[in-house]
């Protein structure tokens with residue numbers, strides 16, 4: 379049996395970066411989380427989700443936030459998907475980046491959000507990440523002793539091609555630090571996590587910041603886990619909190635054997651290919 383005990387941390391994002399990090403530290407120290415294998419934080423878990431803050435809060439890979447997350451993973455002996463943070467590279471570009479640490483605190487994965495969130499819904503949400511951020515260009519999967527996990531960030535998950543590429547690369551779980559909003563969250567959030575799970579026969583996990591109506595961006599919250607049948611295993615409300623879900627990778631194998639549609643693709647007629 380390959381069961382991954384996964385903690386989903388729907389945290390509050392403070393204006394002061396150090397408070398958001400301390401919050402993660404305190405939550406992980408809770409004795410109820412003693413036996414977890416993996417913990418996941420939300421998108422921009424220590425930076426308010428607004429363009430004006432991304433340059434100010436950005437750090438290079440290996441910076442203070444990175445160091446702290448690496449230490450937390452090693453200290454608890456867990457895999458940590460450190461939500462996402464604004465990352466500044468040597469050329470001064472800023473990315474929305476998720477780092478993954480193994481049980482020893484070594485970085486074993488890194489995803490730079492590939493699809494920037496540029497939308498303008500009349501009477502609803504406006505956002506233009508491309509005002510400050512640069513897109514990444516890598517499909518991200520990483521290995522654990524349980525199996526392979528795919529990783530993308532929020533708007534990336536709207537692109538079924540990306541989830542399928544991760545599945546084709548062997549992902550059995552797809553993890554998505556994310557922050558949907560009050561316009562798109564109510565109709566699209568659960569639907570997407572269930573649909574990608576069904577289409578790819580994977581577990582899907584979405585981890586969002588808690589809603590803060592005093593913030594510039596109102597997160598939908600509702601962190602979620604769906605199984606490879608598309609069943610919602612757990613969904614939170616909008617408040618801060620922690621939930622543990624058990625992901626049984628034998629289920630992925632069973633579902634794929636019983637309903638083998640991934641093998642029934644007509645690759646003689648159509649094919650998804652990666653250019654880079």
Ligand SMILES: O=C(O)CCC(=O)C(=O)O
Nearest residue numbers: 495532533557558559562
């Ligand atoms: O796709 C959506 O509706 C929300 C996306 C988003 O908030 C993000 O990419 O940060």
